[in-house]
Structures are given as structure tokens and as C-alpha cells.
Amino acid sequence: MPLTNGFIDIINVVHEKDxxxxxxxxxxxxxTGMTKETLLKYVHTGKKQ
Numbered sequence: 001m002p003l004t005n006g007f008i009d010i011i012n013v014v015h016e017k018d019x020x021x022x023x024x025x026x027x028x029x030x031x032t033g034m035t036k037e038t039l040l041k042y043v044h045t046g047k048k049q
Contacts, residue, residue, distance in 0.1 A: 012018055026032045030048070031039060042048050 008019060034042065
């Protein structure tokens, strides 16, 4: 996914940080066990319920 990699590269420069080395687990993100529908709602609204 070249476009995604490009965005990550730009963000790395802006933040002066290598985000690929700062990986996060689903548990750390608080999205463990979410269904596709629940995750999409969370992304769009910021609400888990």
C-alpha cells in the first residue's frame, strides 16, 4: 500500500518519530473484540457504544 506508506512517512517527518517502531496492540488501542460495525462507529463518532 504505497499511499498508506507515504502518509506514514510524512507523519514520521512531521512528528520526528518513527511510528512503525511505536507499534500498538489492539488491547492498547482499546479495540479488542470490536466487530467491524462497532469499530467503524467508534472511528466515526469516537464513542465505543
